[in-house]
Amino acid sequence: MTGEVIIAAERAVDDQDLMILYGSAGWTAYTADPDVFRRAIANSSHVVTAISDDATICYLQDVLVHPG
Numbered sequence: 001m002t003g004e005v006i007i008a009a010e011r012a013v014d015d016q017d018l019m020i021l022y023g024s025a026g027w028t029a030y031t032a033d034p035d036v037f038r039r040a041i042a043n044s045s046h047v048v049t050a051i052s053d054d055a056t057i058c059y060l061q062d063v064l065v066h067p068g
Contacts, residue, residue: 015041025064 015038019031031037052058 024066
């Protein structure tokens with residue numbers, strides 16, 4: 001499916017849920033100051049970039065997955 005683009009809009013994620021996710025991934029530098037973290041999330045542009053060679057590689061930066 002080369003060249004296919006799927007765009008989906010989802011509900012906003014709760015700030016506390018994001019803080020838990022970042023903490024579970026060990027990214028505590030981002031959550032050390034909850035007010036700054038909330039401002040960063042509120043001002044995010046919500047852009048996702050994927051770079052692919054359409055054969056073997058697709059690159060996404062900063063993907064967090066909760067280990068539980």
